[in-house]
Amino acid sequence: MEYRLHGRVWIEGPEGTFLGYGRVVLLERIREHGSIRAAARSMEMSYRHAWKLVDSMNRQSREPVVEKSTGGRGGGGAKLTESGQRAVDCFWQAYQDYRDYLSNRSTQLDL
Amino acid sequence: MEYRLHGRVWIEGPEGTFLGYGRVVLLERIREHGSIRAAARSMEMSYRHAWKLVDSMNRQSREPVVEKSTGGRGGGGAKLTESGQRAVDCFWQAYQDYRDYLSNRSTQLDL
DNA sequence: ATTCGTGATTCTTCGTAGAATATAACGGCA
Protein backbone atom coordinates (compact mmCIF):
# COMPACT_ATOMS: atom_id res chain seq x y z
CA MET A 1 0.00 0.00 0.00
CA GLU A 2 2.46 2.60 -1.20
CA TYR A 3 -0.03 5.16 -2.46
CA ARG A 4 -3.01 6.43 -0.53
CA LEU A 5 -5.87 8.78 -1.20
CA HIS A 6 -5.87 11.85 1.02
CA GLY A 7 -8.28 14.74 1.16
CA ARG A 8 -10.01 17.52 3.00
CA VAL A 9 -13.67 18.36 3.37
CA TRP A 10 -15.63 21.30 4.56
CA ILE A 11 -19.21 22.49 4.44
CA GLU A 12 -19.71 25.47 2.21
CA GLY A 13 -22.26 28.16 3.05
CA PRO A 14 -23.43 31.41 1.46
CA GLU A 15 -20.13 33.22 2.05
CA GLY A 16 -17.71 30.36 1.44
CA THR A 17 -16.45 28.00 4.10
CA PHE A 18 -18.98 27.47 6.85
CA LEU A 19 -17.67 24.46 8.78
CA GLY A 20 -14.29 22.77 8.56
CA TYR A 21 -12.12 20.68 10.82
CA GLY A 22 -10.43 23.62 12.54
CA ARG A 23 -13.64 25.56 12.92
CA VAL A 24 -15.43 22.65 14.55
CA VAL A 25 -12.57 22.00 16.94
CA LEU A 26 -12.74 25.68 17.84
CA LEU A 27 -16.44 25.39 18.59
CA GLU A 28 -15.77 22.45 20.87
CA ARG A 29 -13.06 24.34 22.69
CA ILE A 30 -15.40 27.27 23.19
CA ARG A 31 -17.91 24.92 24.74
CA GLU A 32 -15.22 23.55 27.04
CA HIS A 33 -13.55 26.82 28.01
CA GLY A 34 -16.41 29.29 27.95
CA SER A 35 -14.62 32.00 25.99
CA ILE A 36 -13.23 32.61 22.54
CA ARG A 37 -9.95 33.78 24.02
CA ALA A 38 -9.34 30.71 26.15
CA ALA A 39 -10.44 28.44 23.32
CA ALA A 40 -8.02 30.07 20.92
CA ARG A 41 -5.20 29.88 23.44
CA SER A 42 -5.87 26.19 24.07
CA MET A 43 -5.30 25.36 20.41
CA GLU A 44 -2.52 27.88 19.84
CA MET A 45 -4.62 30.03 17.55
CA SER A 46 -4.55 33.81 17.65
CA TYR A 47 -7.61 35.39 19.21
CA ARG A 48 -8.03 37.58 16.16
CA HIS A 49 -8.22 34.56 13.89
CA ALA A 50 -10.57 32.71 16.20
CA TRP A 51 -12.87 35.72 16.42
CA LYS A 52 -13.05 35.97 12.65
CA LEU A 53 -13.95 32.30 12.34
CA VAL A 54 -16.71 32.57 14.92
CA ASP A 55 -18.01 35.68 13.21
CA SER A 56 -18.00 33.93 9.85
CA MET A 57 -19.89 30.94 11.23
CA ASN A 58 -22.46 33.05 13.01
CA ARG A 59 -23.11 35.13 9.91
CA GLN A 60 -23.71 32.06 7.78
CA SER A 61 -25.85 30.14 10.22
CA ARG A 62 -29.59 30.70 10.51
CA GLU A 63 -29.29 30.82 14.28
CA PRO A 64 -25.95 31.75 15.90
CA VAL A 65 -23.61 28.89 16.74
CA VAL A 66 -21.95 30.89 19.50
CA GLU A 67 -23.48 33.41 21.89
CA LYS A 68 -21.09 36.07 23.03
CA SER A 69 -21.35 38.40 26.00
CA THR A 70 -19.10 41.31 26.77
CA GLY A 71 -18.32 42.99 30.08
CA GLY A 72 -19.35 41.84 33.51
CA ARG A 73 -17.44 40.28 36.37
CA GLY A 74 -14.70 38.24 34.72
CA GLY A 75 -15.33 40.00 31.43
CA GLY A 76 -18.08 38.14 29.66
CA GLY A 77 -17.42 35.05 27.60
CA ALA A 78 -18.88 32.89 24.90
CA LYS A 79 -20.92 29.73 24.81
CA LEU A 80 -21.86 27.18 22.20
CA THR A 81 -25.57 27.24 21.39
CA GLU A 82 -27.76 24.21 20.81
CA SER A 83 -27.75 25.03 17.14
CA GLY A 84 -23.97 25.18 17.30
CA GLN A 85 -23.80 21.76 18.90
CA ARG A 86 -26.00 20.33 16.16
CA ALA A 87 -23.65 21.83 13.57
CA VAL A 88 -20.70 20.21 15.31
CA ASP A 89 -22.41 16.84 15.36
CA CYS A 90 -23.40 17.14 11.72
CA PHE A 91 -19.87 17.90 10.67
CA TRP A 92 -18.26 15.07 12.61
CA GLN A 93 -20.73 12.67 11.12
CA ALA A 94 -19.90 13.78 7.59
CA TYR A 95 -16.21 13.83 8.47
CA GLN A 96 -16.19 10.26 9.73
CA ASP A 97 -18.12 9.10 6.70
CA TYR A 98 -15.62 10.91 4.52
CA ARG A 99 -12.66 9.24 6.16
CA ASP A 100 -14.24 5.86 5.63
CA TYR A 101 -14.76 6.67 1.99
CA LEU A 102 -11.13 7.70 1.48
CA SER A 103 -9.92 4.63 3.27
CA ASN A 104 -11.97 2.30 1.10
CA ARG A 105 -11.24 4.10 -2.14
CA SER A 106 -7.54 4.02 -1.36
CA THR A 107 -7.48 0.26 -1.76
CA GLN A 108 -8.82 0.57 -5.29
CA LEU A 109 -6.01 2.69 -6.67
CA ASP A 110 -4.33 0.85 -9.50
CA LEU A 111 -0.90 2.36 -9.85
CA MET B 1 -29.82 23.24 -0.74
CA GLU B 2 -28.10 26.05 1.15
CA TYR B 3 -25.15 24.08 2.44
CA ARG B 4 -22.93 21.85 0.34
CA LEU B 5 -20.03 19.55 1.00
CA HIS B 6 -16.83 20.62 -0.71
CA GLY B 7 -13.43 19.00 -0.69
CA ARG B 8 -10.11 18.27 -2.28
CA VAL B 9 -8.32 15.01 -2.96
CA TRP B 10 -4.86 13.99 -3.87
CA ILE B 11 -2.82 10.82 -3.98
CA GLU B 12 -0.13 10.69 -1.37
CA GLY B 13 3.20 8.99 -2.02
CA PRO B 14 6.42 8.38 -0.09
CA GLU B 15 7.36 12.08 0.03
CA GLY B 16 3.94 13.64 0.41
CA THR B 17 1.70 14.69 -2.43
CA PHE B 18 2.19 12.56 -5.50
CA LEU B 19 -0.77 13.41 -7.74
CA GLY B 20 -3.27 16.22 -7.40
CA TYR B 21 -5.52 18.16 -9.71
CA GLY B 22 -2.91 20.73 -10.73
CA ARG B 23 -0.19 18.14 -11.14
CA VAL B 24 -2.31 16.00 -13.41
CA VAL B 25 -3.35 18.94 -15.55
CA LEU B 26 0.33 19.79 -15.84
CA LEU B 27 1.09 16.26 -17.05
CA GLU B 28 -1.61 16.55 -19.69
CA ARG B 29 -0.25 19.88 -20.86
CA ILE B 30 3.22 18.38 -21.12
CA ARG B 31 1.79 15.65 -23.31
CA GLU B 32 0.09 18.25 -25.49
CA HIS B 33 2.92 20.77 -25.73
CA GLY B 34 6.01 18.59 -25.57
CA SER B 35 7.91 20.65 -23.03
CA ILE B 36 7.70 21.66 -19.40
CA ARG B 37 8.13 25.31 -20.29
CA ALA B 38 5.30 25.45 -22.79
CA ALA B 39 3.07 23.43 -20.51
CA ALA B 40 3.69 25.80 -17.60
CA ARG B 41 3.13 28.83 -19.79
CA SER B 42 -0.14 27.43 -21.09
CA MET B 43 -1.56 27.22 -17.59
CA GLU B 44 0.07 30.40 -16.29
CA MET B 45 2.36 28.54 -13.94
CA SER B 46 5.97 29.53 -13.43
CA TYR B 47 8.48 27.18 -15.04
CA ARG B 48 10.28 26.93 -11.75
CA HIS B 49 7.16 25.64 -10.02
CA ALA B 50 6.30 23.27 -12.84
CA TRP B 51 9.79 21.83 -12.83
CA LYS B 52 9.57 21.16 -9.10
CA LEU B 53 6.26 19.35 -9.51
CA VAL B 54 7.58 17.15 -12.31
CA ASP B 55 10.66 16.37 -10.27
CA SER B 56 8.55 15.47 -7.26
CA MET B 57 6.34 13.17 -9.32
CA ASN B 58 9.25 11.46 -11.00
CA ARG B 59 11.00 10.86 -7.72
CA GLN B 60 7.94 9.25 -6.19
CA SER B 61 6.97 7.11 -9.13
CA ARG B 62 8.49 3.69 -9.74
CA GLU B 63 9.02 4.56 -13.37
CA PRO B 64 9.26 8.22 -14.44
CA VAL B 65 6.03 9.91 -15.46
CA VAL B 66 7.89 12.38 -17.66
CA GLU B 67 10.99 11.84 -19.75
CA LYS B 68 13.07 14.93 -20.20
CA SER B 69 15.73 15.62 -22.80
CA THR B 70 18.05 18.58 -22.88
CA GLY B 71 19.84 20.17 -25.79
CA GLY B 72 19.37 19.44 -29.44
CA ARG B 73 17.71 21.38 -32.22
CA GLY B 74 14.90 23.31 -30.61
CA GLY B 75 16.35 22.66 -27.20
CA GLY B 76 15.10 19.32 -26.09
CA GLY B 77 11.72 18.94 -24.43
CA ALA B 78 9.70 16.59 -22.29
CA LYS B 79 7.16 13.88 -22.94
CA LEU B 80 4.65 12.00 -20.89
CA THR B 81 5.54 8.35 -20.52
CA GLU B 82 3.12 5.44 -20.68
CA SER B 83 3.43 5.11 -16.94
CA GLY B 84 2.62 8.80 -16.64
CA GLN B 85 -0.48 8.40 -18.77
CA ARG B 86 -1.66 5.55 -16.57
CA ALA B 87 -1.15 7.77 -13.53
CA VAL B 88 -3.21 10.49 -15.16
CA ASP B 89 -6.01 8.06 -15.95
CA CYS B 90 -5.94 6.65 -12.46
CA PHE B 91 -6.25 10.06 -10.89
CA TRP B 92 -9.12 11.23 -13.07
CA GLN B 93 -10.98 8.06 -12.29
CA ALA B 94 -10.59 8.58 -8.55
CA TYR B 95 -11.35 12.27 -8.97
CA GLN B 96 -14.62 11.66 -10.77
CA ASP B 97 -15.65 9.08 -8.24
CA TYR B 98 -14.81 11.56 -5.50
CA ARG B 99 -16.96 14.27 -7.03
CA ASP B 100 -19.87 11.88 -7.22
CA TYR B 101 -19.42 11.01 -3.57
CA LEU B 102 -19.41 14.65 -2.48
CA SER B 103 -22.44 15.39 -4.56
CA ASN B 104 -24.41 12.53 -3.05
CA ARG B 105 -23.26 13.14 0.49
CA SER B 106 -24.19 16.81 0.18
CA THR B 107 -27.85 15.91 0.01
CA GLN B 108 -27.63 14.12 3.34
CA LEU B 109 -26.48 17.08 5.39
CA ASP B 110 -29.01 17.80 8.10
CA LEU B 111 -28.49 21.40 9.12
C1' DA C 1 31.87 26.48 -34.59
C1' DT C 2 27.41 28.73 -34.17
C1' DT C 3 22.79 28.76 -33.18
C1' DC C 4 18.63 27.75 -30.70
C1' DG C 5 15.13 26.84 -27.15
C1' DT C 6 14.92 23.83 -23.84
C1' DG C 7 16.19 21.69 -19.01
C1' DA C 8 18.55 22.77 -14.52
C1' DT C 9 19.79 25.82 -10.76
C1' DT C 10 20.68 29.75 -7.83
C1' DC C 11 19.54 34.21 -6.01
C1' DT C 12 16.59 38.04 -5.29
C1' DT C 13 12.14 40.26 -4.99
C1' DC C 14 7.45 40.55 -3.64
C1' DG C 15 2.64 39.61 -2.09
C1' DT C 16 0.09 38.31 1.44
C1' DA C 17 -1.86 35.46 5.12
C1' DG C 18 -1.30 35.22 9.71
C1' DA C 19 0.68 36.87 14.05
C1' DA C 20 1.54 40.39 17.06
C1' DT C 21 0.45 44.68 19.03
C1' DA C 22 -2.56 48.29 20.59
C1' DT C 23 -6.75 50.24 22.21
C1' DA C 24 -11.67 50.89 22.89
C1' DA C 25 -15.95 49.33 24.71
C1' DC C 26 -18.47 46.61 27.75
C1' DG C 27 -20.88 45.67 32.16
C1' DG C 28 -21.34 43.15 36.58
C1' DC C 29 -19.35 43.57 41.19
C1' DA C 30 -17.09 45.18 45.31
Added chain:
DNA sequence: TGCCGTTATATTCTACGAAGAATCACGAAT
Protein backbone atom coordinates in the same frame (compact mmCIF):
# COMPACT_ATOMS: atom_id res chain seq x y z
C1' DT D 1 -16.51 54.74 40.94
C1' DG D 2 -12.83 51.88 39.81
C1' DC D 3 -11.48 47.14 38.62
C1' DC D 4 -11.32 43.16 35.75
C1' DG D 5 -11.01 40.02 31.75
C1' DT D 6 -13.51 39.57 28.05
C1' DT D 7 -15.30 41.03 23.22
C1' DA D 8 -14.46 44.10 19.28
C1' DT D 9 -11.56 46.43 15.95
C1' DA D 10 -7.73 48.81 13.68
C1' DT D 11 -2.95 48.90 12.72
C1' DT D 12 1.66 47.22 12.29
C1' DC D 13 5.01 43.48 11.81
C1' DT D 14 6.72 39.31 10.10
C1' DA D 15 7.52 34.84 8.16
C1' DC D 16 7.24 32.19 4.11
C1' DG D 17 6.09 30.52 -0.27
C1' DA D 18 5.65 31.79 -4.99
C1' DA D 19 7.35 34.57 -8.72
C1' DG D 20 10.85 36.53 -11.38
C1' DA D 21 15.32 37.23 -13.08
C1' DA D 22 19.59 35.66 -14.27
C1' DT D 23 22.86 31.89 -15.55
C1' DC D 24 24.71 27.76 -17.11
C1' DA D 25 24.43 23.22 -19.45
C1' DC D 26 22.95 20.69 -23.18
C1' DG D 27 23.23 18.65 -27.86
C1' DA D 28 21.38 18.10 -32.59
C1' DA D 29 21.13 20.62 -36.84
C1' DT D 30 23.16 23.76 -39.94
